[in-house]
Amino acid sequence: MRRIIAYLVRFAVILAGYIVGSLAASAFLNALFLGHFGYALEPGHPTIAPALYFSVPFVALFVAYFAFMPAAVVILIAxxxxxxxxxxxxxxxxxxxxxxxxxxxxxxxxxxDVTDNSVKLALIGSGMVGGIFYWLFAGRWAGSWRRDPLPDPEP
Structure with a gap:
């Protein structure tokens, strides 16, 4: 029974790590495109912060949707x-x-289709940022469910 709970906890950590990675990739994309269009990420700017509060989670939905299957393969391999x-x-x-x-x-x-090379590089960079944030949240303990034996307690 403890082994099943360990699997479920690991699955929940993987899912939460995927959400964190998607949000980080989205925030990186938003920061790059705001910089490209000439907006500075200043703390006192009255319109940037509310726009990011909406746009980062919204873009993260698309990031998570389009990256799900290839990311699931990478996570499974890891x-x-x-x-x-x-x-x-x-x-x-x-x-x-x-x-x-x-x-x-x-x-x-x-x-x-994405044809501009700078946009392609921005997407690849955001994938790298998302992968690093996944590692920070869930990847540092990858495979721990296989290495640590969890025997059931003796009655």
Whole structure:
């Protein structure tokens, strides 16, 4: 019974880490695009903070939606192999972003395709940031459910 609880707790940590990674990738994308359009991320600016309160979680929904399957594969590989280093997760986030860019290119819709190189690099960078924040929240204990035996208590 303790083993099942350990699996459920690990699954909840993975899910929460995915949410944190999606929010971090969204915040990074928002900061990059605000800087690109000439807005400074100043604490006293009256319109930037309320806009970010709405736009970061909203964009995170799209980030989480489009990155779910490739990120699930990367997370599964990390859990099975027990990878706990930040570089694996940063490169895994970059791979997830590249897979999304490939999907966007193959879909055939010209409005959905990303053609600007700076936008492609921004998406890959946001994937790396999302991977690092996933590592900070959940990746440092990857594979711990396999290494620590949890025997059931003797009656």
């Amino acid at each position: 859990e099975v192999l027990g990878r706990r280093d930040w570089l694996f997760y940063a490169l895994g986030g970059a791979v997830v972003a590249v897979v999304f860019l490939g999907f966007a290119h193959r879909i055939g819709d010209s409005d959905f």
